Amino acid sequence: MGVEQSQPRRSFLKLASAAGGAVIGLVLAIPGLRYIADPLRRTGGQVGRWVSLGGLDGMPEDHPVQLPVIGDQTDAWTRSKDVKLGAIWVRRQGDAVKAWNAECPHLGCKVGYDRSKSQFACPCHESAFSPAGERLGGPSPRSLDPLQTRIKDGKVEVRFVRFRAQTPEREEIG
Ligand code: FES
Numbered sequence: 001m002g003v004e005q006s007q008p009r010r011s012f013l014k015l016a017s018a019a020g021g022a023v024i025g026l027v028l029a030i031p032g033l034r035y036i037a038d039p040l041r042r043t044g045g046q047v048g049r050w051v052s053l054g055g056l057d058g059m060p061e062d063h064p065v066q067l068p069v070i071g072d073q074t075d076a077w078t079r080s081k082d083v084k085l086g087a088i089w090v091r092r093q094g095d096a097v098k099a100w101n102a103e104c105p106h107l108g109c110k111v112g113y114d115r116s117k118s119q120f121a122c123p124c125h126e127s128a129f130s131p132a133g134e135r136l137g138g139p140s141p142r143s144l145d146p147l148q149t150r151i152k153d154g155k156v157e158v159r160f161v162r163f164r165a166q167t168p169e170r171e172e173i174g
Helices: 002-043
Strands: 049-055 065-075 078-093 096-101 112-114 119-121 135-137 149-152 155-160
Touching (some): 049 065, 078 155, 096 149, 096 155
Antiparallel strands (some): 065 078, 078 096, 112 119
């Protein structure tokens, strides 16, 4: 009789012990999970940022100009001020402005502009692009990546965003 009564009691104690261990494990895991998720919370998963390029007046109309993009960078658990985030090509057409990310969609080299041929050219593997950013030849899987622009309070702004390289489709990554 005594053995029959102690069996359910032992099972109950095992179950209670396992449940207690799970609760303690969960409580200990919460600070760790919050630490890992913190950078995601801070950036809100945001992709792209608007940057000001100044007034239209300084921009020539006959050829595109390359500009650096400077801004604050939040990288995992660190935040750096005034970092070079990348480079863009900007072309003024009257009161409108077109912009492209200067990274080659092939492997990310910085694309240049060959004024003698009036086309964008990548020095790494010779991808070429028209003045409108369209792919003309070379290993790049797509045309240059266009960026949104707008005029705000007389200043040109561009939405700077980076794209995944080596894919025919355009995918924003940062
Ligand atoms: S990185 Fe531009 S062609 Fe390869």
